[in-house]
Amino acid sequence: MKSMSNKHEYKVVLGVIGSDCHAVGNKILASVLGQAGIDVINLGVMVSQDEFIDAAIETGADAILVSSIYGHGEIDCHGLRGRCFERGLDDVLLYVGGNLVIGKSDFQDIETLFLKMGFDRVCSPRVDLHDLVKWLKDDIIEQRFAREPLTKSA
Amino acid sequence: MKSMSNKHEYKVVLGVIGSDCHAVGNKILASVLGQAGIDVINLGVMVSQDEFIDAAIETGADAILVSSIYGHGEIDCHGLRGRCFERGLDDVLLYVGGNLVIGKSDFQDIETLFLKMGFDRVCSPRVDLHDLVKWLKDDIIEQRFAREPLTKSA
Amino acid sequence: MHPDSTETLVNQRLADKVFETERNAVLNTWPTGADVNFREGVRYQLDLPVEKQFSAVMKAADDAGRTLLQPRAGVALLQEQIALLTDLQPYCDVLPTTIDAYTRHNRYDKCANGIARSREAGRSLMNGFPAVNHGLQGCRELVEALDKPVQVRHGTPDARLLAEITLAAGFTSYEGGGISYNIPYAKSVKLRDSIRHWQYCDRLVGRYEEEGVRINREPFGPLTGTLVPPFVSHCVMILEGLLALEQGVKCITLGYGQGGNLVQDIAAIRSLRELGEEYFSAAGYSGYQLSTVFHQWMGGFPDEESSAYGVICLGAAAASLAGATKVIVKTPHEASGVPTMAANRDGLRATRQMINMLGEQQKPAGDDVALETDMIKREVRAVLSRVFALGEGNIAEGTIRAFESGVMDIPFAPARANAGVLMPVRDDNGALRVLDKGNSPLPDDVLAFHRDRIAERAASEGREPSFQMVIDDVNAISNSRLIGRPL
Amino acid sequence: MHPDSTETLVNQRLADKVFETERNAVLNTWPTGADVNFREGVRYQLDLPVEKQFSAVMKAADDAGRTLLQPRAGVALLQEQIALLTDLQPYCDVLPTTIDAYTRHNRYDKCANGIARSREAGRSLMNGFPAVNHGLQGCRELVEALDKPVQVRHGTPDARLLAEITLAAGFTSYEGGGISYNIPYAKSVKLRDSIRHWQYCDRLVGRYEEEGVRINREPFGPLTGTLVPPFVSHCVMILEGLLALEQGVKCITLGYGQGGNLVQDIAAIRSLRELGEEYFSAAGYSGYQLSTVFHQWMGGFPDEESSAYGVICLGAAAASLAGATKVIVKTPHEASGVPTMAANRDGLRATRQMINMLGEQQKPAGDDVALETDMIKREVRAVLSRVFALGEGNIAEGTIRAFESGVMDIPFAPARANAGVLMPVRDDNGALRVLDKGNSPLPDDVLAFHRDRIAERAASEGREPSFQMVIDDVNAISNSRLIGRPL
């Protein structure tokens, strides 16, 4: 069980969902997050929903970072949040990024679609990885607050 | 005075209107029309409205072919038909072609604009010069019929 | 259906009986397999007019020194796919059908779902055409609607059923190979399995050949598309070419993905063809038809469409100046998603303009091209002779051992079978060099050449070469540069 | 205001008194001339930050071996022009202001009408920015709104008032010349007059130079933009360079318009700079700053935007491989009309991608480039030595006589002063050759070279070279080809 004092410990599960073989972004994400002091459990490419969840449960990760690059993201990510609940993973952060749908689309529409599907953040391929690190750390801290709030007056 | 029997005689005045220096299309038009058996009085580039009309009156031309390439066509061609009437040139054919207005525009709009200004045909830069020759000859013949109709039964 | 994945692989023509037994199993893996009848497929192929035969069209282009244009294109539904290719046809010379990623992993069940959901959505939710699910009749309807040869383009480690169906249906070219469609495309498929499965595909093509039907085979040159040095992919091309020839394939198009440095890219296409001839004839094959294909930049693209045109056009120029027989064309939508017909057509038109304008010009023949050509040849020979040694004359086993030991190693590949230690980086001219050779057996003087070139760059950037430099190179073209210089 | 157009022209620095008297007359030709005060203009220029000085930015690029990007852009109204250039600024290195065609013919009355009608219409009805009508304050407002150097680009035989106003207003580069802004742009302006008027412009620039303000001068290389063989425009460039140097100009950018054959285009830029140095120093000038500009294809464009990108990108590639200091960028709207900001930006982005990717690569240095470079130099020397002889040492008169006699002759030019007999055509590689030499004094062996190359093409097309072949070449790039082959 993570404690608030240990606030520099960030742990995330990373992988590319479905039958997707795009490995380059995954390798770069792993390296950048690692260098930013985030503990990365990298499942690589072609990861199923349950493999993500297994790894998150096993390692007690704060967040699952799902990549989908090849266009089947809409199908492959369908029901992931529900599956997390089913498996008892109630408060894990879900991030998703990449070329999430088929074709060139307006990013706003994609964001809306995936937020509705229960993701906490939806990122375009153009996302700045420095921003990502910042959001991730902030979100993780906030999530912990929500889970184990300090005295309100603090 | 032209007679109907001499129906292979087609005479046109050709030139680029206004302060327009684009000479390449003009040279090509002159050569293609000439080869098609049309008598071309080529005034070259930078021709004023009155120079067109003077040449048409002087030579008894069937048509005036105005080019405008540089974008000021809308301004430079303004009032040409009226000026023809003023100068007593009542039934000359007026063709115009080139990059007639400023900017990339829908050709239909340009056509409408210039037809309203009294031109008989409005051509885009993509016009097929074989078509042009055909239209020109047909229009000239028709114009002559209109002027001096044969017996209706013919 | 799986041949035993522990038995030793031999590079030998599959025995008829083995092939027949296997075929029965393969055709049974999905209901649409039942429609395939080889004899009938041969008759269908023999009836195709010459202008729909890939091999004939490639030969004519090669003889005339022309570079043919080919897009990539695949959507979920048949009628949509027909419409798409019909629309693209006037702008290209040969047609593709790009297969979706579920089919690539033999997940025909998922395809069925993807097709159904695409029907509901009224638009393709799949990244390609699920040819197996559409079956023989569906594929024939496609082929018949078109006037040009159609190739299957995919990325399938086990592409046996796909081959049976599409070749019987009149597709006349088949992309892929046991290495090139495994290491960049899969995670845990054994190389032993994929090579064996591709022996089957090649044997099937060989059988068509024996019946008088020449099917074109195209190993996939670009691999991961990301900073792959020419020698790395050339080795794969030659091994897959040898494996295919052994199964009776007679018409091979060797591929290469643009690196970005014009001199190196020209040298790559030249050396590829020359090395192909060298190795294939040294192995005793003859009477085969050889050509080359150049892929416009296969790595990350810039987001802006106008910038993407720059990348596309540089690729077109390189393909033409290199004298490739075919160029695979990208689109201005590349960075975003599967392109629309219009975007695909636009990429073709820009490429056509460039190829038409450059195609009849002198081909560059400077000393720099000669130097790079020579360098690539020496690299390839060094690696391949180690592969042959590892296999003790059996290149199938040699290949497997070469990957196990990192003698062959493809940068950025997802496959567990790949060492992933070899690391490329650009030099000060943007040519691809080897930063970490991993276990690849490059000669010392060649390595010194790489080192010196990289040192030049390091000096001009005032930083040490590192993985950060590699990441910068991976992102460079997306950021409208070639070399990932620090800002 | 007109100097007597029958008096002999001498290539000599205009005497101060002559210049002063003429200036008074020039400034009186349109009311806005009254606002110009040279001293105050010099102070204004001296206060410009270095990043707004054309000459400094060109020098830095030349030193670094970079190729700068410049669009063309001009609209009728001041605020529109400010908005347009502000928007384009991030995508280019140096800015233009393209002047409308009425101003080019000193029809400021028509400009007033055009401005008024554009205001009514709510959109620009003019093909450029009428700088004289907008006057000193208007032009300064423009310069002040921008962060990069701004050049006047036009096509004006008598550009004296325009120069006085724009240079006093802070423009730091001035395009044009007495030949290049007459023969392709005018019909009946005497060469004697335009050369004399440009001596005035050059002298004005010389005067700024003497006050410590370096204004960049750029003779217009592409001329009619249509199949102009390199030697034809190079002769004009060198003569205009010499005329400018004599008037005290110290910063010259020699221009060339893309021909389409890569080898010839690279050779053209190389020979242009080398010939410039050769002739300028032979004439005793020193301490000047020399650079080159490459214009992307200046003839007819294809209608389709994606095809236009192909032409744009080939031009970008040639500029970069040739090592030009600056490239003038076309847009995907070229065939249709004055481009929107977006189209202009798109042309710049495609060019930027190409230049960024090629800029750091090796420059080609093959024998073919050397051969073409040598050929161009021999052609230029043959023509120029005749020009010098005709002028008996006075190149101003020599130029006039050279055009009168057809020794210099620009294809497709509208000017009566031009013979119009010399006829270019492409050879079998697409390089520009001379089909009819007219009266140009090319050496026999050079002519034989041209003849042989054209004969090669004639043979491969199975037809005699003729004017039809030339027309086919004029239309070829619009039809997505380089060489106008019969279909």
Ligand code: B12
């Ligand atoms: C290289 C490449 C390949 C290589 C991959 C090699 C490998 N194993 O890695 C090869 C050639 C094998 C390949 C194959 C295919 N590809 Co591909 N490929 C590309 C390409 C050109 C570059 C991808 C890349 O490496 N980019 C560089 C990395 C650094 O960027 P990235 O992947 O985008 O990742 C970054 C960001 O997205 C972000 N990010 C990613 N995930 C996440 C997650 C989170 C939580 C966050 C915050 C951020 C984030 O951060 C990453 C690091 O910076 C892209 C197009 C492009 N982008 O230009 C197409 C592209 C991704 N491919 C595509 C497709 C469809 C395929 C194929 C199905 C073939 C086909 N039909 O064309 C197959 C896939 C087979 C399969 N089973 O997956 C499509 C996807 C279409 C869509 N979404 O609509 C693309 C967009 C091309 C296109 N326009 O059609 N491809």
Ligand code: B12
């Ligand atoms: C070459 C060229 C020049 C050369 C001209 C050399 C010369 N003296 O001839 C130079 C560089 C000097 C030049 C200058 C300018 N140009 Co200019 N030029 C071009 C260019 C690239 C090609 C023109 C050409 O020669 N085409 C080949 C010939 C064969 O085709 P054509 O001219 O279209 O003519 C054919 C058809 O139009 C048709 N046709 C023509 N007239 C008629 C008439 C009839 C009755 C019919 C039936 C058919 C017909 O048949 C012809 C033969 O096939 C065009 C863009 C393009 N088309 O790609 C711009 C273009 C015409 N120029 C343009 C402009 C604006 C200018 C300038 C004002 C500079 C500027 N602001 O950019 C100056 C003009 C100065 C002046 N006083 O006129 C614009 C016009 C914009 C518009 N209409 O909105 C264009 C379209 C470029 C652009 N997109 O901005 N130009």
